[in-house]
Amino acid sequence: MIAALCEHYGPPENLVLRELPDPAPGPGEVLVEPSRVALNFFDTLIIENKYQVKPDLPFSPGGEFCGKVMALGEGVEGLAAGQRVAGYCSYGAARSRVVLPASLLTPVPDALSDDRAAGLFITYGTTMHALVQRADLQKGETLAVLGASGGVGLAAVEIGAAMGAQVIACASSREKLDFAQRHGAHEGLNYSSEDLKEGLKRRTGGKGVDCIYDAIGGAFSEAALRAMAWKGRFLVVGFASGKIPKIPLNLTLLKGCAILGVFWGEFVRREPEAHRRNMARIFDWAARSAISAHVDDVLPLHDIAKGLNRLKERKAQGKILLSIP
Known part of the structure; x- marks a missing residue:
């Protein structure tokens, strides 16, 4: 798989693309192939070690995405290979394969495009x-x-x-x-x-x-x-x-x-049922276009620095997405 990595803390220009081995899902986990990854302002902070979440180096930025299920770990129910899902992972999504707990995934309604679904979580x-x-x-x-x-x-x-x-x-x-x-x-x-x-x-x-x-x-x-x-x-x-x-x-x-x-x-961690109710309401609103889930731009993964700089400079109107190869 290909991944955008923060190997050294610093500005977006420090990020590099690397080829890494494909991961495999463990018990209760799902392997997802993202098509779109949404960038957020906190991504500009986490790569400079200025955020409350401090992952070990190296790591990928990107905390939310939309894609399709590739494989299910032991004990996962309610999802199937090939199904479209959106998810939240705090960091680590800017790569072509993502593994995370099934509880952090939400099925995407047919009426909702990958572009609009990718940025609904954060x-x-x-x-x-x-x-x-x-x-x-x-x-x-x-x-x-x-x-x-x-x-x-x-x-x-x-x-x-x-x-x-x-x-x-x-x-x-x-x-x-x-x-x-x-x-x-x-x-x-x-x-x-x-x-x-x-x-x-x-x-x-x-x-x-x-x-x-x-x-x-x-x-x-x-x-x-x-x-x-x-x-x-x-x-x-x-x-x-x-x-x-x-x-x-x-x-x-x-x-x-x-x-x-x-x-x-922290709310997601402490009150998962309330979080799931919130997200069900948001995805319903988005599918019915009661909220726009407006996308400002979709950039290729190799332009991740450009997208993060637009967020730093407060030039984005709506979401900046990455297209994952």
Whole structure:
């Protein structure tokens, strides 16, 4: 098989392609041949040893994929050779053969293409957990999404709209806002030209925002928190800006609000049944086009560095996929 490998920590340009022996599935495991692997922002961190997950070298980046079952390990039921599946593996998917536990695979509906199925786990799974289990988002509430045109941002826009929230997309350009509004956002706020706190206050009639979805961090976090409604929920999803904010905790007292961490990988491990319910709902929405699962670009495996750099530079709108030979 062929694999994109991180042999030394560093930038995407350090990744190399290597030929490796084909793996075999053990008990409870499945051998899958990926056709598409989705890249995510955390892939840019894990290859530089800046992420909470620290795999042994060498390893392949890529935490989610779509492909077909090649072989089943002992004791695996409910799957068959040749069946289309999508899966989540945290890292290790950027290769032409992947082995992982059957419990981490989801059958792909016929109506859903490999392109759209490959990127549903991490961004949409994270967002579903954030809005359902963490924020308990209710129909009619306001949801502000920071970085609304990126992978997790777009997922938050679409899932928030599907849940009946009034979604305010926040991004750094008119082009990004137009993109988010085409995918379900009700309003847009350009925080490169408008004050974020004041803009959110105006768009909620002075009430403030019920729920803030923050995958950006930096100075935007405190500004958004200052625009939060009474008993609002602030979701800490990530820090794409590269800066972890220091929040004045008196703001939570004054607003009676909650700051909620979103650690999807740990949720999957601790609450597998809730995770499976979330993913079944997401795949159903995607098959019915209630969410777009929008793909920005599909690149060949040898262009993995190009794809990761686009994520680092926050130039992607939706998912960046790798086509696996």
